[in-house]
Amino acid sequence: MPTSCAAFDCTSAWKKDSDISFHRFPLQAERRKQWIQQVNRQNFSPSLHTFLCSKHFEASCFDRTGQTVRLRHDAVPTLFNFSAHHHPKVSERIKDSGSKQDV
Numbered sequence: 001m002p003t004s005c006a007a008f009d010c011t012s013a014w015k016k017d018s019d020i021s022f023h024r025f026p027l028q029a030e031r032r033k034q035w036i037q038q039v040n041r042q043n044f045s046p047s048l049h050t051f052l053c054s055k056h057f058e059a060s061c062f063d064r065t066g067q068t069v070r071l072r073h074d075a076v077p078t079l080f081n082f083s084a085h086h087h088p089k090v091s092e093r094i095k096d097s098g099s100k101q102d103v
Contacts, residue, residue, distance in 0.1 A: 005053040008041055009081055012053040022051040023071050034076050052077050 005012040005022065012020050025046040026032045035052070036044060054062075061075035 004051075005055070006041075006044075006046060006050045007039060007052055007056050007077075007080055010053060010055065012055060019054075021054040021069065021071075023054070023057075023075075024048065025050055025052070031074075031076070038077050038080070040080070040082065056080060 003014055014022060025035050056077035056079045057075055061072055063070045063072050
């Protein structure tokens with residue numbers, strides 16, 4: 001069972017009978033890369049035991065047609081709360097002149 005969400009500043013933790021679900025990072029390379037980019041954490045490399053909670057996916061990312069609610073095969077997490085304390089990616093720190101800004 002997952003214990004907590006890997007998203008920046010997310011405090012979701014697994015609890016019995018909770019409405020929050022937890023989802024492993026995809027093994028398929030391109031989708032895994034998309035998820036990692038969306039998480040936007042420096043030097044982040046998820047393991048087989050790294051999860052994101054359902055709070056980071058739009059409602060349209062879930063298949064609710066069966067008895068079990070499932071994440072769609074093409075779902076990508078898009079809902080994150082990046083605070084002002086989170087450092088932007090290097091590409092976002094490049095000044096118009098092309099030099100890097102110290103953060």
